[in-house]
Amino acid sequence: xxxxxxxxxxxxxxxxxxxxxxxxxxxxxxxxxxxxxxxxxxxxxxxxxxxxxxxxxxxxxxxxxxxxxxxxxxxxxxxxxxxxxxxxxxxxxxxxxxxxxxxxxxxxxxxxxxxxxxxxxxxxxxxxxxxxxxxxxxxxxxxxxxxxxxxxxxxxxxxxxxxxxxxxxxxxxxxxxxxxxxxxxxxxxxxxxxxxxxxxxxxxxxxxxxxxxxxxxxxxxxxxxxxxxxxxxxxxxxxxxxxxxxxxxxxxxxxxxxxxxxxxxxxxxxxxxxxxxxxxxxxxxxxxxxxxxxxxxxxxxxxxxxxxxx
Amino acid sequence: xxxxxxxxxxxxxxxxxxxxxxxxxxxxxxxxxxxxxxxxxxxxxxxxxxxxxxxxxxxxxxxxxxxxxxxxxxxxxxxxxxxxxxxxxxxxxxxxxxxxxxxxxxxxxxxxxxxxxxxxxxxxxxxxxxxxxxxxxxxxxxxxxxxxxxxxxxxxxxxxxxxxxxxxxxxxxxxxxxxxxxxxxxxxxxxxxxxxxxxxxxxxxxxxxxxxxxxxxxxxxxxxxxxxxxxxxxxxxxxxxxxxxxxxxxxxxxxxxxxxxxxxxxxxxxxxxxxxxxxxxxxxxxxxxxxxxxxxxxxxxxxxxxxxxx
Numbered sequence: 335x336x337x338x339x340x341x342x343x344x345x346x347x348x349x350x351x352x353x354x355x356x357x358x359x360x361x362x363x364x365x366x367x368x369x370x371x372x373x374x375x376x377x378x379x380x381x382x383x384x385x386x387x388x389x390x391x392x393x394x395x396x397x398x399x400x401x402x403x404x405x406x407x408x409x410x411x412x413x414x415x416x417x418x419x420x421x422x423x424x425x426x427x428x429x430x431x432x433x434x435x436x437x438x439x440x441x442x443x444x445x446x447x448x449x450x451x452x453x454x455x456x457x458x459x460x461x462x463x464x465x466x467x468x469x470x471x472x473x474x475x476x477x478x479x480x481x482x483x484x485x486x487x488x489x490x491x492x493x494x495x496x497x498x499x500x501x502x503x504x505x506x507x508x509x510x511x512x513x514x515x516x517x518x519x520x521x522x523x524x525x526x527x528x529x530x531x532x533x534x535x536x537x538x539x540x541x542x543x544x545x546x547x548x549x550x551x552x553x554x555x556x557x558x559x560x561x562x563x564x565x566x567x568x569x570x571x572x573x574x575x576x577x578x579x580x581x582x583x584x585x586x587x588x589x590x591x592x593x594x595x596x597x598x599x600x601x602x603x604x605x606x607x608x609x610x611x612x613x614x615x616x617x618x619x620x621x622x623x624x625x626x627x628x629x630x631x632x633x634x635x636x637x638x639x640x641x642x643x644x
Numbered sequence: 645x646x647x648x649x650x651x652x653x654x655x656x657x658x659x660x661x662x663x664x665x666x667x668x669x670x671x672x673x674x675x676x677x678x679x680x681x682x683x684x685x686x687x688x689x690x691x692x693x694x695x696x697x698x699x700x701x702x703x704x705x706x707x708x709x710x711x712x713x714x715x716x717x718x719x720x721x722x723x724x725x726x727x728x729x730x731x732x733x734x735x736x737x738x739x740x741x742x743x744x745x746x747x748x749x750x751x752x753x754x755x756x757x758x759x760x761x762x763x764x765x766x767x768x769x770x771x772x773x774x775x776x777x778x779x780x781x782x783x784x785x786x787x788x789x790x791x792x793x794x795x796x797x798x799x800x801x802x803x804x805x806x807x808x809x810x811x812x813x814x815x816x817x818x819x820x821x822x823x824x825x826x827x828x829x830x831x832x833x834x835x836x837x838x839x840x841x842x843x844x845x846x847x848x849x850x851x852x853x854x855x856x857x858x859x860x861x862x863x864x865x866x867x868x869x870x871x872x873x874x875x876x877x878x879x880x881x882x883x884x885x886x887x888x889x890x891x892x893x894x895x896x897x898x899x900x901x902x903x904x905x906x907x908x909x910x911x912x913x914x915x916x917x918x919x920x921x922x923x924x925x926x927x928x929x930x931x932x933x934x935x936x937x938x939x940x941x942x943x944x945x946x947x948x949x950x951x952x953x954x
Contacts, residue, residue, distance in 0.1 A: 406944070409832075430944050431833050431940035431943055431944055432936045432939060432940055432943075433830055433832035433833055433855070433936065433937065433940050434832055436832070437829075437830045437855065440829075440830065497835075497944050497945065497946050498943070519747075519750075520747045520750065521743060522719075522741065522744055522746070522747050523741050523743055525807075535946060535947070545719075545747065625943075626742045626743065626939075627743065628943065629936075629939035629942065630742055630743050630939070632939065632942035633740060633741055633808070633935075633938065633939050633942055634716075634740050634741055634808040636807050637947075
């Protein structure tokens with residue numbers, strides 16, 4: 335089979351660092367073009383367009399498109415791309431609202447194209463291993479700690495503070511995409527606190543408690559963008575006393591103190607392998623559960639003002 | 645068949661005014677008992693308990709339970725009631741979070757009991773008629789106006805202003821339960837403004853725009869608890885120019901100016917008819933779409949401070 339002719343919409347940091355090198359190395363895909371409002375210095379994306387609609391009109395041979403823009407415009411773009419009959423890969427979080435998941439899923443079904451919502455943290459050997467271990471267990475304790483310095487990770491990126499930008503949830507939702515994948519029971523938010531800076535519409539930090547199966551279970555998550563250190567840790571203790579710990583999540587997994595997975599980051603190669611496989615089989619995969627956890631935090635979350643200057 | 649032995653948890657205004665009279669008049673149900681934290685003066689609910697767990701323990705003959713408490717405690721109660729093997733009817737909104745929908749649905753499936761989420765506004769002849777009319781149409785314009793005076797409709801009810809109480813969405817969600825039932829396409833929130841009073845965690849008013857299929861479509865909703873008048877109106881114009889209007893929603897429906905349905909409120913009798921039917925057939929119905937619309941409003945909504953004193 336000849337490689338699938340792919341284009342990319344949105345040429346930001348993640349596209350340049352993750353998507354384009356993986357596409358270049360993949361035998362399944364061949365890059366044709368890229369679209370971005372402002373021209374970007376790169377030789378990796380083929381012909382560049384400022385308007386993705388011009389690209390769709392000028393490059394009819396494109397078969398698939400990766401949409402890597404900020405989430406608030408992805409739905410409109412996805413609908414246009416699907417209407418043009420292209421397969422779609424969506425960066426995470428695929429959309430800003432649950433309604434957009436339903437709308438785009440329906441459009442893709444009707445058009446018969448493949449749709450892959452690429453929650454990249456789910457594409458990891460450690461996550462798959464944790465899922466297998468927990469499949470027939472009950473969780474008694476859960477602790478998710480997600481911390482980094484937003485001025486380092488998102489310098490000058492205003493969209494994260496705007497409505498639909500999710501704030502610290504754009505970071506924490508990776509943790510939720512792991513938890514909703516590996517936990518044997520639904521992840522149910524019981525309480526949440528969102529800390530929102532004065533000039534922001536989105537939180538810079540959040541804490542959440544989840545429902546346990548028994549009264550003394552403790553399931554807790556903390557996300558903080560005010561940290562000077564980087565941490566992405568999930569710790570789980572099962573009812574039977576087994577301890578799982580993934581740090582630098584999700585590459586590294588320990589069970590009862592012994593390292594069982596410690597690999598390099600192969601998330602994006604695995605995403606594109608899966609995308610190729612799904613196109614070949616005519617399948618789609620678009621999981622809304624990680625966003626539903628954020629939605630629940632907003633639905634019952636207490637909001638507090640945070641005095642961080644953004 | 646002998647009538648189904650039913651109990652009620654939560655003896656508030658809606659229980660006394662809607663549920664108990666309908667149960668008393670239904671040939672399918674027989675009231676056994678009721679539970680409420682504070683004793684309530686009524687002869688309609690059979691034996692009264694302060695703790696629903698005492699009721700479950702003392703009245704093993706109960707077959708079904710209507711849960712009519714405020715939404716924030718309904719999930720815990722529903723799980724206990726399902727664990728006791730009873731069928732469950734849930735007042736709207738069934739739960740405060742999307743996670744609770746998943747958790748309770750799973751528990752009911754495993755226990756083999758019937759679960760009915762009674763979005764009462766969906767149980768109306770006018771709504772069913774509107775759904776039939778719109779089934780093969782496209783919506784070009786939508787206007788939902790939901791207004792009432794909260795000091796009249798919810799006097800002294802503090803829970804509506806607390807986290808998980810939903811504020812004006814507890815009122816507006818009835819409109820969303822109609823829209824998600826009658827519209828032929830997903831209801832996708834594009835923008836929202838939530839007006840939150842100073843001492844509240846929930847909005848007293850909200851405005852929302854929904855995605856249209858074409859650029860010039862206008863789909864808009866307004867909910868306002870600061871009004872001195874009562875209005876519950878939905879107006880829809882189809883692409884073909886047909887006009888639907890339901891006022892005092894959802895009892896009254898006009899199509900192109902002609903009244904096509906103008907009935908009395910039979911929502912609660914129809915809910916209990918359906919509950920009996922579903923128990924007999926071993927079916928369940930628990931629709932989360934109206935809450936997903938509220939969740940989306942929170943996810944991308946702009947919050948403003950409102951100066952109403954609550």
